[in-house]
Amino acid sequence: MEREQVAQLLEKYWQVETTVEEEKMLAEYFRGTDVPLEWASYREIFSFYEQEKEVTPGEELEERIMEQVRPRVRLRGAWWAAAACIVLLLGLEPLFRMSEGKRVEQRVVVVKDTYDDPQQALAAVQKALLIASRNMNKGLHPLK
């Protein structure tokens, strides 16, 4: 191929007007040995394209890609479940608290009321307090 022709083709090439055949010719030319020094850089470019053509994807490339893009159904589901649980617990929390309060009250009132009449209940409380007080004094003033 004449130098003139190559120069024309190169011009077309950079305008992106070359056909596939013309590009093949160019590639062949630059693969040759009689490339002028000023075009040495082109030689590198075209040889690079040639080399890159040889590169083929690894066998398990597709699997690797699929592995990357596979929807993480399970994981995402777990996060949603966790979030739902938290929301649920937060929502139910007042309920828990209520039942706990109830439980505390029940714990205090383990035994049924002995008296229906407040007057009698007061008398009993009074007596109980006096017994407790007397016993306390036993400890506080043992010599009396």
Add this chain to the structure above:
Amino acid sequence: MYKKLLVVMGLLLMGAVSQAQDDAIGRFFGKYVEDSRFSVVSVSPKMFRLLSKVNWDSIPADLRQTVSKLQSLRIISTDVTPYVFYKEALSKIDMKEYEELITVRDKGDNVRFVVKGSGGIIHELLMIAVDKDGFTMMSFVGDIDLDKLARLSSSMDIKGLEDLKNAKRKNK
């Protein structure tokens, strides 16, 4: 996200811990409340609220104040094998929950006061007493002023107390 999760976990944990605290006295009462060997007195928070409707004129001020701050009273007593039940009651008190206040040992006459409270305020006073005639456990829940309580017996006429003593030991 993680912070929130931690807070929620913390809350849940706290709830679990507070539930784990078992009321030894409640258990003791619960165990023997239906037992015919025991006599039980219980005044519930509901009844304590009703007490305000009673005529208080004959009640001394000290006593009135003390009663008005109480929320519940439980007494369980027996004259059957008092020392056995005294030992059992003591073994059921979790001393991590209660603080020992007064211990009296005079021959066979033992009295223990333990309290539960926080920051100088006593929320529960528990008295466990035993002599050869009987065993008594009393639990006062409320806001309890120990000084006032100790003064009660000296400021009151002892007659009512004697009545109760006689009533309690009428089968003697």
